[in-house]
Amino acid sequence: MQAKWLDIGPVTQIEPGMAATLPVIGGEEIAVFHTMRGEFYALVNKCPHKQGPLSQGIVHGDSVTCPLHNWRISLRSGEALGDDQGCVPTIPVKVDAGRIYLLREAVVPPTPAQRKAA
Amino acid sequence: MNAPTSFDKASALREKLVVIGNGMAGCRAVEEILARDPERFDITIFGAEPRVNYNRIMLSPVLAGEKTFEEIVLNTADWYAQNAIELVSGDPVDHIDRTRQTVVSRSGRVEPYDKLLIATGSDPFIIPVPGRDLPGVVTFRDLDDVDKMLAAAGQGGNAVVIGGGLLGLEAAHGLSLRGMKVTVIHLMPTLMERQLDEAAGWLLKTELERRGQTILTGADTQEIIEKDGHVAGVRLKDGQEIAADIVVMAVGIRPSTRLAKTAGLDCERGVMVDDHMVTSDPNVLAVGECVQHRGLCYGLVAPLWEMCRSLADHLTGSPSGYLGSVTSTKLKVSGIDVFSAGDFSGGDGAEDIVMRDAARGVYKRVVVKDDRIVGAVLYGDTADGNWYFDLLKKAEDISEIRDGLIFGQAFALGGGANADPNAAVAALSDDAEICGCNGVSKGKVVETIQAGACSLDAVRSQCKASASCGSCTGLVESLLALTLGDEVQAGAKTLCKCTSFTHDDARRLIVEKELRAMPQVMQELHWTTPDGCASCRPALNYYLLCAWPGEYEDDQKSRFVNERLHANIQKDGTYSVVPRMWGGLTNPRELRAIADVVEKYDAPMVKVTGGQRLDIFGIKKEDLPAVWADLNAAGMVSGHAYGKSLRTVKTCVGSEWCRFGTQDSTGLGVKIEQMTWGSWMPHKFKIAVSGCPRNCAEATIKDFGVVCVDSGYELHVGGNGGIKVRATDLLCKVSTEEEVMEHCAAFIQLYREDAHYLERTAPWLERKGLEWIKAQMFADPDAVRRLAARFRHSQKFMQDDPWAKRASGDRSDLHQHLATVRPAQTEYA
Numbered sequence: 001m002q003a004k005w006l007d008i009g010p011v012t013q014i015e016p017g018m019a020a021t022l023p024v025i026g027g028e029e030i031a032v033f034h035t036m037r038g039e040f041y042a043l044v045n046k047c048p049h050k051q052g053p054l055s056q057g058i059v060h061g062d063s064v065t066c067p068l069h070n071w072r073i074s075l076r077s078g079e080a081l082g083d084d085q086g087c088v089p090t091i092p093v094k095v096d097a098g099r100i101y102l103l104r105e106a107v108v109p110p111t112p113a114q115r116k117a118a
Numbered sequence: 119m120n121a122p123t124s125f126d127k128a129s130a131l132r133e134k135l136v137v138i139g140n141g142m143a144g145c146r147a148v149e150e151i152l153a154r155d156p157e158r159f160d161i162t163i164f165g166a167e168p169r170v171n172y173n174r175i176m177l178s179p180v181l182a183g184e185k186t187f188e189e190i191v192l193n194t195a196d197w198y199a200q201n202a203i204e205l206v207s208g209d210p211v212d213h214i215d216r217t218r219q220t221v222v223s224r225s226g227r228v229e230p231y232d233k234l235l236i237a238t239g240s241d242p243f244i245i246p247v248p249g250r251d252l253p254g255v256v257t258f259r260d261l262d263d264v265d266k267m268l269a270a271a272g273q274g275g276n277a278v279v280i281g282g283g284l285l286g287l288e289a290a291h292g293l294s295l296r297g298m299k300v301t302v303i304h305l306m307p308t309l310m311e312r313q314l315d316e317a318a319g320w321l322l323k324t325e326l327e328r329r330g331q332t333i334l335t336g337a338d339t340q341e342i343i344e345k346d347g348h349v350a351g352v353r354l355k356d357g358q359e360i361a362a363d364i365v366v367m368a369v370g371i372r373p374s375t376r377l378a379k380t381a382g383l384d385c386e387r388g389v390m391v392d393d394h395m396v397t398s399d400p401n402v403l404a405v406g407e408c409v410q411h412r413g414l415c416y417g418l419v420a421p422l423w424e425m426c427r428s429l430a431d432h433l434t435g436s437p438s439g440y441l442g443s444v445t446s447t448k449l450k451v452s453g454i455d456v457f458s459a460g461d462f463s464g465g466d467g468a469e470d471i472v473m474r475d476a477a478r479g480v481y482k483r484v485v486v487k488d489d490r491i492v493g494a495v496l497y498g499d500t501a502d503g504n505w506y507f508d509l510l511k512k513a514e515d516i517s518e519i520r521d522g523l524i525f526g527q528a529f530a531l532g533g534g535a536n537a538d539p540n541a542a543v544a545a546l547s548d549d550a551e552i553c554g555c556n557g558v559s560k561g562k563v564v565e566t567i568q569a570g571a572c573s574l575d576a577v578r579s580q581c582k583a584s585a586s587c588g589s590c591t592g593l594v595e596s597l598l599a600l601t602l603g604d605e606v607q608a609g610a611k612t613l614c615k616c617t618s619f620t621h622d623d624a625r626r627l628i629v630e631k632e633l634r635a636m637p638q639v640m641q642e643l644h645w646t647t648p649d650g651c652a653s654c655r656p657a658l659n660y661y662l663l664c665a666w667p668g669e670y671e672d673d674q675k676s677r678f679v680n681e682r683l684h685a686n687i688q689k690d691g692t693y694s695v696v697p698r699m700w701g702g703l704t705n706p707r708e709l710r711a712i713a714d715v716v717e718k719y720d721a722p723m724v725k726v727t728g729g730q731r732l733d734i735f736g737i738k739k740e741d742l743p744a745v746w747a748d749l750n751a752a753g754m755v756s757g758h759a760y761g762k763s764l765r766t767v768k769t770c771v772g773s774e775w776c777r778f779g780t781q782d783s784t785g786l787g788v789k790i791e792q793m794t795w796g797s798w799m800p801h802k803f804k805i806a807v808s809g810c811p812r813n814c815a816e817a818t819i820k821d822f823g824v825v826c827v828d829s830g831y832e833l834h835v836g837g838n839g840g841i842k843v844r845a846t847d848l849l850c851k852v853s854t855e856e857e858v859m860e861h862c863a864a865f866i867q868l869y870r871e872d873a874h875y876l877e878r879t880a881p882w883l884e885r886k887g888l889e890w891i892k893a894q895m896f897a898d899p900d901a902v903r904r905l906a907a908r909f910r911h912s913q914k915f916m917q918d919d920p921w922a923k924r925a926s927g928d929r930s931d932l933h934q935h936l937a938t939v940r941p942a943q944t945e946y947a
Contacts, residue, residue: 008936012338016307016316017649017675020931024939032936036649036675037462038311053691056679056739058652061470065652067679067687072652096387107939 005094005101006108008032011040012098019055019064021045024107030091031055032100033075035062040093040100041075048073048086132160135433136221136231138211138377140165142174143406143422144237145193150430152201158434161203162229164221167260168208170195174260175419181264181292214381216399233433236378236389236397236404240371240417245280249342254349255365258289267364271296275363278302278352280339282309284447286368287322290331293366301332301360303339303352305369313447313458315648317474318481318497320637325454325479334360373408373415388415393439394432395425405429411442418445446507448500455496457503460510461485462493473524474644481641482524483648489517502526543596552597553583553590563594567601574598591618591644614653616645621657621874628665636662636673650676657875660762663798664870667912674929680760682932684920685742688735693742695734696759697749698795701769701787701807702730711752715745729766729804731757740933746921755919758795762876764866765804767791768816772809772826781826783809786855790824790862796916797866797909800873800882805862818846821869821879822862827851831858835865835891836883844880847888850896861895864905867912868894 014020014034022030022042031045031054039062045055052068062075072081078088092103135151137144140163148161165171176190198205209223220230242257244250256266267289270277277293279286282304294300302309308319309326323333338355342365345351351361373388384390384398388410395403395411405425407417416422421443428440446459468487474480480498484491484506490513494506505527509516516523522530548561558581566581577594578584584594595618613621624643633639636658640650650658655676662670680686685693697712712732716724723735737745746756759765769787773779787807794805806817807824816839817823823834823846830853834846849865852858868891873882883891895901924933 006939012305013931013936015336015675015931018932020936022936022939027939030939036308036316038306050689051691053687056683056687056691058655058678059675060649060651060655061647068689070652 004104006104008100008102010099011095014040014100017059019057019059021053021055022102022107027108028089029053030102030107032093032102033059033064035059035075037062040095042091042093042102043073043075043078044089044091046088047071048078048080048088049084054088133158133232134230135159135161135233135235136229137161137163137235137237138214138221139163139235139237139239139406139408140167140171140205140207141237141239141406142171142192142419143239143426144235145171146423147235147237147405147426147429148201148203149193150426151433154430154434154436156201159233161201163198163203163205164209164211164223164229165205165207166210167262169261170198170205170207172261177258177261177264178288178292180261181267181289182295183292187261211377214377214402216381216402219401232401234402235429236402236408237406238374238377238408240407241374242367243370243372244367245339245369247339247341249344249349250367252342252344252349252365253347254363255342255367258285258366258368259371267293267366268296270364271298273363274298276301276361277364277366278360278362279366279368280352281366281368281370282306282333282335283312283368283370284310285371286366287326289366289368290326293364294329294331298364299330299332301334301362302326303337303354303360304333304335305338307336309333309335310456313495314456314497315462315483315495317483317637317640317645317648318456318458318495320635321479321481321497321641322454322456324638334358371407371417373410375408378402378404378408386410393428393441394437395429395440396432403429403433411440414442416443416445418447420445444511446503448503455498455500457496457500458494459503459507460491460493462495468492470647471520471524472646472648474641476642476644484524486516486520486523489515489520491516491523540596540600543593544600552593558583560597563597564601567598572598572602613657614651616640616647616650616654617643619643624658625661625665625872628661634662634666634670636676660798660800660875664912668915674932681762683739683742684746684756684758684760684924685737685739686760690736692736692738694759695737695742695745695749696727696731696757697754698757698791699731699754700791701767701784703784703788704731707752708754711749711754715748718748719745727759727766729759730768731759731766733759740935743924743927743930743933747925750919750922750925755795756921761798762801763799763803764791764794764797765802767794768804768806768820770807770809770814772807776809778812779809779826780828781809781831783807783815783824783826786824786826786858787815789855790859793859793863793910793913794866796918797870797913798916799866799870800875801878803866803869803879819843820846822865824858824862829853831855833858833861833865836879836888838878838880840878842880844884847883849888849892860902860906863909864895864902865891867905867909870909870912 016034017036019031019033029045031043033041045053047054047066049071050068052066054064054066056067057064063072063081065072071084074081078090080086091106094101170191171193173190173192179185209225211221212224214221220228222228242259256263271293274297277298277300279290279302282302290300290302308316309322327333340353340355342349343351343353349365351359353359375385375389378389379385389397389404389408391397391404391409391411395405397404406422424443425440428438431438448457462485468485471484473482483495485493491506491510496503519530546560550560552558552560552563562581563583566577571577571580584591612618613624633642639658656678659673659676674682685695687693716734719737719741721734721736725733727733767787767790769784772783773781803821805822806815806820808815808817809826817825818834819837819839825832832851833849835849837846838844869879
């Protein structure tokens, strides 16, 4: 039985206003954000526009500006802000006792067995 | 009140209530029970401290010398006696025996119970660093801690407080007032980050520093240093050491759950309770900081009161139920008013209303979502905190008062008309002062507008209102709207949506007001967002870097990715790497190193650029430092092909080889590149040196172009080969290489100091006019020398190869993945 939440390390490894990446074997790379307000969010690291790496964008408030074409994406909902339309999947995050956790089922892709069962 | 005695007839029928914890929660719970039914329980309270119940929140004033212990006592010995409560102090409970329904104290005393109340509060969190157990390392939790601090402070000396939250800052304030030299070490980049946003945290930090405390943010403690068996200082992870005669550890608290856990009660972070404060055992209740209710643990006092009421309702037979608390924090740190409530981190559909008053040191931010207040942060003026908190808790629709909301209750509710800021300005008398800097009255501004000034700029130039610090810009805009209605002309384009200031205003005020940090600029220039946006942050970062060379610390989080990773991001998320080739020259060693890198890292493409160098494509961000190490080893440095900075100096072969060449254009190009590389600019900057008027280096479409002629050098400026081709204008002609270098440095510095961020030299020159540029450089015979000297000074701090630093491991966090998630093998079974 695996824990529901995946421990990805201490909060100090991501400076506020920055993001870090978490590749997933067989799944989508995840971008983990630390806002200037001290909150953590995680999104699939792909802009809904042209798949730009959101982890490399400038973080402001609770949004990130994609480095490729300046789309603004909400870190809370993954939705494109302003006049742009699109959405990127979000991954639930919790912080406990100084460590960052991601919801495992949202991170790890279904196994072949699970896929067969479905 | 009738004091029941133990000889009462009813006494035998009473239930026995044992309370573990003689603190604020435990005693308040007892008070609430007594208020409802004084006859119901025989009560025994166990307290770990050898004293009556006091107001723990007031320990700070005791430390600061503003109050005595007697003044903060909540329940005197008389109160216990009058209510026939037995207080067992200084003998903490050791364990709970739920089968026998007894508690056993450390001294061996056994006390039976019918109902047990756990109110053990919380324990200070001790960071697990070497030296944490040394004498002289204290926490800030009870009166004994305060006594230890006072004993240390009596001898003066240095104090270090680890933790820049509320508790830590109060300890620091107290110790500072007691005459110690205090340093606060805080792990996060801003103080009190859980209660305050970055802007307010920055204001607090500056104010505390002004009062003599040293505040180190982003500082990670490595160990506590010992000397002669006592604490002697603190060493940080960056190697810095701070001397200390006392170290106060105030990094946070944790619910105290040991007793409950060993008794087998359900615990997570805290002791789990339901809405009636009952634990997993129906005869055991818990209240206060030690509990976890609906997933939350509280560390503030207001929720405790609410919990105690529900607990007493339940125990006295009329259950009500606790539904959780929305908390707010209102506090004074060193006499500085701070308030925060709710969720002020924004969110979807949430809008920030921000008001900053730099002169009064006030910052207010109210977060509104769906016409309701969801959060607020106030600094410097917290008078309206309770009003905002009330609106928040009641989820009141604020759409009617929205325009005046940020000005506070008196203004917003001061009658329908007054809720409109324009109306408030209209109500001002004609002699009311609008612009404090230039002493301009409302009457004068209106007169100026009526005489034809239809825009903010026109008002500024004609009567000087809002032409200095700009803090009255909003008032002048209101007067324009009131006087002209729809005829107001849009003002100059502002820097971005976060501010009403233009690029020029911001640049000028950074220098005039000596603004040296980004939060300071945002505060002084009344930014309407808490931390700017992707447009203003890089611009301000550049303006500060340009204004304060060698002083301002470059802010990586305000850099566009290319300048953060020193490479060019490509459409697939990989990067291209361009090493510098001085003046376009290269040699076998460099070419071999480039070829090796291409093979070693499987770069799918290498291309010759338009700037006479080689571009290696398809490098992953995690491989960049290794690529750079290989290129550095062959003597190559960053080409800054990614930066708003000097790109290349393109040259032709010149007089050394070319039969038409008039001067050594290649050699001059190399010298110019060596002088200018590494410089950050408003936008990218390209230079070329052609050896004769045939102009093979295409110098006349560069930002700065040199065309060599028999008699010397023509200097051309403001060219561009991009979207809109623009040929250069001739700036001047000079006769020596030294003069070329001096004029090049001077022109670049003029551009650096004047242009708007992301404005190339071509549009800049067209906006300002060639004559203006010539006037800046030549009207005063010494101007070129002064500009060039400022450029050279700035270059002293810029010409470090950024690749070399990264190749040696600096900021590896920017390149490495956190980890790689591999689905566990068992999941495939």
